[in-house]
Amino acid sequence: MKILLIGSGGREHALAWKLTQNPNVVLHSAPGNPGMGALGQLHPVNVDDIDGIKKLALAIKPDLVVIGPEIPLVMGLADVLRDEGILVFGPSKLAARIEGSKVFAKDFMIRHSLPTANYAVFYDEAETKTYLQSAAYPIVLKADGLAAGKGVVVCGKYSAAINALSTLAATQAGKKIIVEEFIAGDEVSFLGITDGKTILPLPSAQDHKTIYEEDRGPNTGGMGAYAPAPLVNEFLHNYIMENILQPAVDGLTVEGSPFVGVLYAGLMVSLSGPRLLEFNARFGDPETQAIMPLIKSDLAPVLLAAAKGDLEGQKLELSNRSAVSIVMSAEGYPGPFRQNDVIEGIEKANARKDVIVFQAGVGTLDGLPVTKGGRVLNVTAVGDTLRQAVDLAYTAVGDISFKGAHYRKDIGSKAFRGSPLSENTEV
Ligand code: AMP
Numbered sequence: 190m191k192i193l194l195i196g197s198g199g200r201e202h203a204l205a206w207k208l209t210q211n212p213n214v215v216l217h218s219a220p221g222n223p224g225m226g227a228l229g230q231l232h233p234v235n236v237d238d239i240d241g242i243k244k245l246a247l248a249i250k251p252d253l254v255v256i257g258p259e260i261p262l263v264m265g266l267a268d269v270l271r272d273e274g275i276l277v278f279g280p281s282k283l284a285a286r287i288e289g290s291k292v293f294a295k296d297f298m299i300r301h302s303l304p305t306a307n308y309a310v311f312y313d314e315a316e317t318k319t320y321l322q323s324a325a326y327p328i329v330l331k332a333d334g335l336a337a338g339k340g341v342v343v344c345g346k347y348s349a350a351i352n353a354l355s356t357l358a359a360t361q362a363g364k365k366i367i368v369e370e371f372i373a374g375d376e377v378s379f380l381g382i383t384d385g386k387t388i389l390p391l392p393s394a395q396d397h398k399t400i401y402e403e404d405r406g407p408n409t410g411g412m413g414a415y416a417p418a419p420l421v422n423e424f425l426h427n428y429i430m431e432n433i434l435q436p437a438v439d440g441l442t443v444e445g446s447p448f449v450g451v452l453y454a455g456l457m458v459s460l461s462g463p464r465l466l467e468f469n470a471r472f473g474d475p476e477t478q479a480i481m482p483l484i485k486s487d488l489a490p491v492l493l494a495a496a497k498g499d500l501e502g503q504k505l506e507l508s509n510r511s512a513v514s515i516v517m518s519a520e521g522y523p524g525p526f527r528q529n530d531v532i533e534g535i536e537k538a539n540a541r542k543d544v545i546v547f548q549a550g551v552g553t554l555d556g557l558p559v560t561k562g563g564r565v566l567n568v569t570a571v572g573d574t575l576r577q578a579v580d581l582a583y584t585a586v587g588d589i590s591f592k593g594a595h596y597r598k599d600i601g602s603k604a605f606r607g608s609p610l611s612e613n614t615e616v
């Protein structure tokens with residue numbers, strides 16, 4: 190089975206690692222990274238080069254294309270490939286609006302009675318300012334379009350909201366602004382593989398968005414994740430499936446844009462129940478790096494079945510162990526960051542049982558691995574308990590060094606608190 194995987198991050202390395210556990214899978218990646226290069230052939234075509242990917246796919250003739258990042262999805266890569274008769278795991282351009290337009294997503298949530306935060310949409314900066322003068326704080330401002338994690342600002346007071354507004358409104362993504370009620374609670378990522386009808390839920394996960402410990406500092410693409418999230422007990426799992434994921438998948442199908450791929454619900458679990466903050470139209474990064482090691486089944490036939498609209502009857506066997514992935518980032522990230530520093534110790538860490546080092550922003554210079562992106566490595570460990578996984582992951586992080594390496598030292602610590610919800614909670 191020939192698979193073409195689109196993307197070059199730690200998420201895609203984790204997918205590549207999982208897919209190639211099936212010895213019949215022949216992997217091609219575009220553009221991929223050195224870690225993915227060890228698992229298959231790399232093709233130097235960027236994720237936003239839709240025509241280039243189409244040409245590559247026509248030349249390779251894959252049995253399946255798996256699209257990792259949101260940009261090609263929102264640009265309509267899945268449609269372009271399907272028009273050529275190629276099977277694709279990833280939503281159409283219309284279905285990907287659930288991530289690509291936050292205004293579309295919020296309106297969709299209301300149309301389908303999905304529990305979400307109250308909000309108002311503004312098209313004009315002056316009107317937004319007037320609204321913000323009498324709003325309750327904290328409040329959340331969101332740009333409508335894709336903004337690489339920079340489109341959401343939680344504002345503690347009016348002056349912060351005005352600053353955030355002028356920054357967001359100056360961007361293409363911020364032509365429409367959502368002003369949203371602030372929800373306090375614990376965040377959870379809940380992902381399901383779907384063919385537009387059936388959903389196979391993946392282990393729940395928790396990301397760590399800010400650069401520093403205790404959720405301080407600016408937001409990043411994600412500094413670490415663990416799975417499953419103990420917060421998501423059986424009650425909450427069932428609630429999310431029945432009241433959020435299934436109605437969302439059904440709603441997209443009813444509206445004429447069936448969703449094929451991974452639907453990712455970003456939730457805030459508040460004391461009055463889970464609230465949907467956002468949808469993503471793809472696997473989460475770094476959640477996927479913690480989720481993949483917990484899937485026991487062969488993933489390739491499941492993704493193929495989803496692409497064919499044939500997921501009913503497929504099973505996804507999950508491990509009862511826990512996994513954690515710690516992001517090692519380059520000095521300066523999420524701002525301008527150091528590059529081209531030699532990375533040492535990847536092999537030493539990888540040689541440990543139950544440790545996998547997924548590569549993200551890694552390049553090669555004179556045959557050596559060097560830092561290239563902001564998030565460089567995702568050091569992942571599996572354990573019988575989350576505590577064991579966390580301890581092992583930090584031991585493995587200790588094997589690795591590069592100049593200016595940064596990582597959060599508290600990945601996983603939130604998990605040991607448990608769920609605030611039970612069957613007696615009114616939601
Ligand atoms: P999003 O891209 O919508 O997930 O937003 C990015 C981050 O902003 C989330 O992961 C939350 O930490 C935070 N956030 C977004 N919406 C809200 C909200 N309504 N209340 C509190 N925090 C929020």
Ligand code: GLY
Nearest residue numbers: 396411473474475
């Ligand atoms: N981990 C957050 C995201 O993938 O958007």
